[in-house]
Amino acid sequence: MKNSKLLQLLSTFDPGEWRQFEDFVASPFFNKSEELIRFASYLRPYAPGFSSPAMSKEQAWKAVAGGGPFDGRQFGYWMNYLLKLAEQFIGTQRFLRNPQRQNCNLLNEFSERKLEKHYHFLYRKVEGELEGALIDTDGLRYRHELAEAASRHFIRQQVRSFDPHLQQAADALDQSYFIQKLKYSCEMLNRQAIISADYELSFIEEVCRFLEQQPERIPLADIYLHIYRSLAQDSDAHFSRLIELMLQHFEKIQPLERREAYLYAINFCARRIRQGKEEYVPTVLGLYMQGISDESLFEEGYLSHWTYTNVVKLALRQKDYAWAERFIREYSGKLAPQSRADALHFNLAELLYQKEQYGEVLSHLSQLNFSDLFYHIGSRTVLAKTYYESDEVESLLSLMASFSVFLRRNRKISPALKNTYLNFCNLLVQILNDKPGKREKVRAQIESTQPLAERAWLMKVWEQRGRGK
Numbered sequence: 001m002k003n004s005k006l007l008q009l010l011s012t013f014d015p016g017e018w019r020q021f022e023d024f025v026a027s028p029f030f031n032k033s034e035e036l037i038r039f040a041s042y043l044r045p046y047a048p049g050f051s052s053p054a055m056s057k058e059q060a061w062k063a064v065a066g067g068g069p070f071d072g073r074q075f076g077y078w079m080n081y082l083l084k085l086a087e088q089f090i091g092t093q094r095f096l097r098n099p100q101r102q103n104c105n106l107l108n109e110f111s112e113r114k115l116e117k118h119y120h121f122l123y124r125k126v127e128g129e130l131e132g133a134l135i136d137t138d139g140l141r142y143r144h145e146l147a148e149a150a151s152r153h154f155i156r157q158q159v160r161s162f163d164p165h166l167q168q169a170a171d172a173l174d175q176s177y178f179i180q181k182l183k184y185s186c187e188m189l190n191r192q193a194i195i196s197a198d199y200e201l202s203f204i205e206e207v208c209r210f211l212e213q214q215p216e217r218i219p220l221a222d223i224y225l226h227i228y229r230s231l232a233q234d235s236d237a238h239f240s241r242l243i244e245l246m247l248q249h250f251e252k253i254q255p256l257e258r259r260e261a262y263l264y265a266i267n268f269c270a271r272r273i274r275q276g277k278e279e280y281v282p283t284v285l286g287l288y289m290q291g292i293s294d295e296s297l298f299e300e301g302y303l304s305h306w307t308y309t310n311v312v313k314l315a316l317r318q319k320d321y322a323w324a325e326r327f328i329r330e331y332s333g334k335l336a337p338q339s340r341a342d343a344l345h346f347n348l349a350e351l352l353y354q355k356e357q358y359g360e361v362l363s364h365l366s367q368l369n370f371s372d373l374f375y376h377i378g379s380r381t382v383l384a385k386t387y388y389e390s391d392e393v394e395s396l397l398s399l400m401a402s403f404s405v406f407l408r409r410n411r412k413i414s415p416a417l418k419n420t421y422l423n424f425c426n427l428l429v430q431i432l433n434d435k436p437g438k439r440e441k442v443r444a445q446i447e448s449t450q451p452l453a454e455r456a457w458l459m460k461v462w463e464q465r466g467r468g469k
Contacts (some may be wrong), residue, residue: 001057002050006083009090011048017093018044024089025082036082038064100142104149111153119153135220136254137179144172175218181207182224186264189231193271204228219249220257227264239268243283250294258296262287278317285314292331303334305343305372312347316354324351342371349382353389361386373412377421380406381454384428388461393432400425420451424458431462439466 001007013021025031025040042063046055061070064078095101103126110119126146133139147169154165181204188199211217211225223245229238242265250258269284288311291297297307308331315324328351332344349364365383370376380403387396404425407418427449430442439462446458 001055001060001079004079004083006079006086007043007050009083009086010043011050013047018047020093021086021089024092025085030088031085033081035064035078036085039078039082100138100145104142104145107146107149108152111149111156114156123150134254135218135252136257137176137183137220139254140172140176140179140218140220144169144176147172175221178207178211179218179221179224182221182228183260186224186227186231189228190264190267193231219245219252223249223253223261227261230268231264239265243287246290250296255294255296258294259291262291262296266291281314281317285311285318288314292334298334300336302336303331305335305339306374308332308335308343309347312350316350319354321351321355339371342368342375346375346378346382349379353382353386356389358386358390373410376406377413377417381421381424385454385457397429397432400429416451420453423449423451424453427452427458428461431458431465434465 010021022037022040022044026037031037039060042060043050046052057072057075058070061075065071065074103122107119107122107126110122123146130139130143130146147165150165151169185201185204188197188201191197192199208225208228211221217225223242226238226242226245229235230242242261246258246261246265250261253261266284266287269280269287272280273284288297288307292303292307292311297304311331312324312328315321315327325348328344328347332340335343345364345367349361352358352360352364361382365379365386368375368379370379380399384396384399384403387393387399404422407413407422407425410418427442427446430438430445443459443462446452446455446462452458
């Protein structure tokens with residue numbers, strides 16, 4: 001029963017949803033079976049894990065049926081019916097969270113029922129809400145659906161005159177389609193740059209040329225047009241124009257849309273930096289800080305510890321240690337509570353390593369609670385570098401041995417990440433052993449091994465060992 005579709009779905013319910021689900025099951029509009037009401041009540045105390053030894057099909061049958069021999073077929077029916085109710089519940093909840101969908105459905109219902117007062121009151125109300133509303137893809141789709149509902153209402157009235165709503169519906173459909181087409185195309189290009197994929201980008205050039213010929217474009221279309229051109233043409237000019245448009249229009253755009261644009265722009269800069277174009281470091285730092293300032297880069301109200309760490313790394317890359325420390329301390333309070341302490345101490349350790357204050361590095365690394373696998377791996381890397389710089393070679397070799405064992409045994413680490421750091425451990429040990437006649441071979445391995453963490457640092461160590469450090 002634990003692996004059933006029903007319990008897998010119910011395991012995602014939080015306490016508030018459970019209370020609402022029980023009310024939903026008890027509603028005679030949705031369910032008239034007393035057995036299903038008792039079944040839901042029986043399951044709730046065992047949520048979310050449903051792993052108690054006391055929970056079984058036989059105990060559930062007894063709680064629901066009140067006695068009698070266990071009937072597997074009837075119990076299967078109850079499981080299936082309760083699953084259907086749970087699916088109806090989450091579908092209804094999603095619908096209730098979408099007032100735009102509710103408004104469109106209501107307008108169509110009012111029109112079909114010839115409730116003119118109801119229709120016009122709601123339509124005026126919706127039009128007022130849309131004035132000055134922030135732009136996003138869903139909003140443009142909503143405008144199309146409203147105009148389409150208005151056009152259908154006009155047709156039902158059988159009035160022989162010009163219908164402006166038909167033009168509004170067509171225009172809104174075009175805007176929604178163009179932006180969605182651009183977004184899909186941008187994501188295809190983005191994925192092709194990361195994984196081996198061959199997407200077919202049909203009609204996108206026609207869409208771009210059409211938009212470029214327009215005297216004016218809505219801000220969101222203009223932004224995604226330049227994101228696409230930046231990616232497709234690897235164009236610094238289009239990227240520069242994108243940054244201008246982001247600064248000019250972001251106050252008019254919904255936060256989720258802003259977040260996507262920030263991430264595309266940040267990834268463009270990251271690729272440029274990997275190509276050795278250090279002039280993009282201040283640009284990407286500015287994008288990060290702008291996205292943090294307007295909270296577009298926040299997730300569920302908190303600054304991601306990945307974003308936090310990326311900003312610190314960029315500041316350290318510029319050797320702006322004072323700014324990096326201010327950022328670390330000032331923004332740690334914006335992080336989710338479960339990762340706050342680890343992110344603070346890990347990034348302070350990174351900063352202090354760069355400042356060559358190695359004793360304090362160890363102090364901060366010792367305070368990590370490893371709230372994320374990233375901190376397990378990252379802390380060992382910083383510790384290895386600190387041991388090397390402190391000439392603690394025996395401690396470093398012992399660390400490399402234990403780190404390698406950790407990587408091999410941990411099943412939560414992806415094969416690619418595991419190999420990245422196992423290669424680091426292997427090459428660092430080879431450099432430290434410094435066998436006669438093997439130096440050039442090790443150098444070639446550092447240059448060619450893929451994947452590999454800390455390649456530049458390993459090369460520095462190789463060079464220093466050659467000079468007798």
